[in-house]
Amino acid sequence: MVADSRSVKGCVSSDLWFRTMYARTWVRTKSIFGEPVWLLVGIGFPLFTSVGLAFLYKSSGISSLSGFAILGGVMVSFWSNVLWSMASQFYWDKQEGIFEVYLISPAPMTAILVGMSLGGIVGTVPSALLVGVLGWSFFAPQASPNWAALAATFVLTITALYALGMLLASLYLVYGREAESLNQAVGEPVSLLSGLYFPSLGKSSPFPLAVQAVASLIPLTIGMDALRKSLFFAQDLWAIYPDLVALTAMAVALLVISKKSLDTLRERGRREGSVSVRFT
């Protein structure tokens, strides 16, 4: 009888989890695709940055490396989405009073975060693709892709990156007005360290070993390194498996830490009453 009750409770809670996740995914996807202009406005920053840096490679005497800049433009679309639509989302929800609704509803917070992530990924793919297609058409850089390795790396990088976004979302709950400044301060330095546009790991990196060690704690660093290897140097799954293992470990660890962090900070917010504090 007790076992049956637990089983029913488990089914109900997993059903609620998936329904919440689907609902949050749907809202985010609809908000992006319901406004097709998003596609155009979203590509401005990544497209011009990657084109500018591709021209910089060309002016440096090696236009064949312009592909590094285009790949960086594709991936910075996802990184920007993680920062502005994942990390700071709960802060904005708090400002608008939605976060309190999340708290008093039975909807699991992790389902909301996963839904936000899936919606964000689906919504960012068209902009990222457009940046890639336009950049590749204009500069026509040479590539020797190993598609299996490229696909596996991309999926794992995105998973780890959005897991990081979930962790940041919970951490930003404790910040007030500083959240936006913090976001602005974090975005570009992480792009630099993670080598979005140039190799930041290995012999070709301009960084000393200590900086490389710190940079390799960021999932984007490992992901970019493996993406370059599989897209431009035809390295297969076997050649990049250490990167894939690292990305998997990072994704799992970040998911666990973000869950614990969210629970802790939410409880602290409830006790201290800071969850409902808004800045006008």
Place this chain on the structure above:
Amino acid sequence: MGWQRELGWGNPVLVILLRTATPVASVLTAAMVYWFGSSQVGLFDPARLAFVVVGASLYSQISTYSIVPTLAISEGKNTNLFPNVYISPSSALPYLAGRFLASFIDSLPVVAISLVVSFFASIWFFGYQIPIIASVESVTMLMVAMIGVIPAALGLGYFLGSYAIFVTKFEWALPSYIGGMLMIFSEALFPSSVLPFPLSTISEGLPFTYFMRASRAALIEGSLANYSLQLGLTATSGFVLLIFGMFFFRWAEKRGRMKGYIDRKTM
């Protein structure tokens, strides 16, 4: 008031440090892309690295304070502040100029920090000292050049502000496109000769290109003659842009009042 608002009512030192992280990282990214690319083909040149560092440091600030009028209007609409500005006896022009100048003042330490950090980072990361002339004369010349580009940046700001009067969402979209194009066409990172014709000719019509050249003449070449020429071109083309920007903004403001765009917002 404008300065406090620009700092988000936060601790000035902390906010400036946080705001410095992004431009410094952008400058270093450009420097590293140049270093990595040129090293692969054995064409690394410290003078070209200085070209990239100076341009990237100044570009990031121009792109920041040029969009201030746009942000001031869109924020003002959302916080109901802008209607108070436009019902005041004066036009919104001086209000936006005040916000712009506050942002310009904020940018001065950021440019200085970007250049200093890049100088030492180049020694640390690349093992090369950037050949930048750091003297009272060159810094004064840079400061004068930065003041000389104010009309151009404010003129661009008024154009973008006009756009913000009419739109109720995605206000940041056009400024991000304009900022991106400036990076490509203003010689911020590479000489315009790298661009294919006829794109390369666009650079010659921009005051920001002459500003970049004047700043490099002060900090890298140490050529007073070239500096004076480029500064003159910056100021002349900048005043033309400012006058057109002011006229366009006045027209947009009048039209916005008539059509009711001026306090329309998306909830």
